[in-house]
Amino acid sequence: MISSSSRKNFQYQLWHHRITSDFDLGELELASHDAERRIRICRSSEASWPGPEGEPLLEDRSESGEVWFATWKAGDSYIIRFPECSFRIQPRAMRIDCDPASGAAESTIAHLILDHAIPRLLSLSQGFVVFHASAVQVGDRVLAVLGQSGRGKSTLAASFAAQGYPLLTDDCLVVRWEEGAGQWLAQPSYQSVRLWPDSVEALGIPDTELREFAGYSTKKRTGREVDFRFASGGSPLAACFVLPQTTAPTHLGKPLLRPLTVNDAFVALAGAVFRVDPVDAEVNRREFEVLTSLTDSVRFWSLEYERKYDWLPIVQAAMIKAIQDPAEKD
Amino acid sequence: MAASPKEKYYVPETVLSRTVGTDTILLNLETSTYHSLNAVGGRFWSLILEDNDFQRALATLQAEYDVPSAQLESDLRELCAELEGLSLLKRSA
Numbered sequence: 307m308i309s310s311s312s313r314k315n316f317q318y319q320l321w322h323h324r325i326t327s328d329f330d331l332g333e334l335e336l337a338s339h340d341a342e343r344r345i346r347i348c349r350s351s352e353a354s355w356p357g358p359e360g361e362p363l364l365e366d367r368s369e370s371g372e373v374w375f376a377t378w379k380a381g382d383s384y385i386i387r388f389p390e391c392s393f394r395i396q397p398r399a400m401r402i403d404c405d406p407a408s409g410a411a412e413s414t415i416a417h418l419i420l421d422h423a424i425p426r427l428l429s430l431s432q433g434f435v436v437f438h439a440s441a442v443q444v445g446d447r448v449l450a451v452l453g454q455s456g457r458g459k460s461t462l463a464a465s466f467a468a469q470g471y472p473l474l475t476d477d478c479l480v481v482r483w484e485e486g487a488g489q490w491l492a493q494p495s496y497q498s499v500r501l502w503p504d505s506v507e508a509l510g511i512p513d514t515e516l517r518e519f520a521g522y523s524t525k526k527r528t529g530r531e532v533d534f535r536f537a538s539g540g541s542p543l544a545a546c547f548v549l550p551q552t553t554a555p556t557h558l559g560k561p562l563l564r565p566l567t568v569n570d571a572f573v574a575l576a577g578a579v580f581r582v583d584p585v586d587a588e589v590n591r592r593e594f595e596v597l598t599s600l601t602d603s604v605r606f607w608s609l610e611y612e613r614k615y616d617w618l619p620i621v622q623a624a625m626i627k628a629i630q631d632p633a634e635k636d
Numbered sequence: 637m638a639a640s641p642k643e644k645y646y647v648p649e650t651v652l653s654r655t656v657g658t659d660t661i662l663l664n665l666e667t668s669t670y671h672s673l674n675a676v677g678g679r680f681w682s683l684i685l686e687d688n689d690f691q692r693a694l695a696t697l698q699a700e701y702d703v704p705s706a707q708l709e710s711d712l713r714e715l716c717a718e719l720e721g722l723s724l725l726k727r728s729a
Binding site for chain 1: 645649652654656657658659663664666667668670672
């Protein structure tokens, strides 16, 4: 007797890869053409994976100090454990194995795959560097906003998008070496923005155009439902605006933009990189070349502004004025 | 402080450096430690990369910068100690 089981297989495209997934990643564009690079996302049990070796390579802590996720080396792969899901990242095979915790919401799993596992796999791949940043396109230039979670990256990017500026990403900026262009180009992500409830209200987005983002967060997703424009191709990164490290009010009144020194720019950029293995010499070597190249070619400012939504148009205007001012790097 | 005429430093193979503007950025690949040097520090770094000889690098910098000799030597020794502490520079035995 032949027994059969069916498992649905989803085909998507993202960041110049064709993605074959056992999981529904509904935010992504369905695959419409073949791509040279492929990523396979499989459901499997952590019990079948090689065990983590030694101490964690990295631990990411919440503001309360609790470990949210940690990464370990495991043979030629990496294990990343979140409370809701464990991943095994295999950079050579370009494969991600995923073992969700019992009861984890589908939206949470999709979020962890899209916004953590795939970016970390790409961060290990030659020709890619991934930054924790939002980015929008102004004319033919890409502006990125760097800052830790909760500092306003997504809100600022969404406010640009609401004004008709194409959005590349709200949180995860992939920069890819484009052989034809002979330079590193910022790449559009999938068409989605994650916003806190007060940002949703300030941007006037109705409830009907929001979806759950992750079971553990009050943030909501929106994207194709609203009248935002999304970038369609890669463009050179022209400017980075670095938000303050603290959520406490640092500044009142008009936005304050200050050019960063080379050292401060490099430190901000290096601090925003998605990493899995901070002591992998080959990845560090590749990353160093990109970071020094971008530090040399991109203009950097620190950006402080009063965290009131009424100020967003003024903040946007100040950022656009800054990049339009002549400077040595233009 | 009297310096040994054979005082040599070298940059380990695991250390990368790139000049960006007037700064020089260093990375130790094994520890992921970054460090940046200003123009004078970067010039010292390039001299050590070329020749390894502390005294010759000091003499070159003395000729290039209008800084009191004792002050320059003291600053460079402090820099060497800092870079050694970060495993970005090593002193030859």
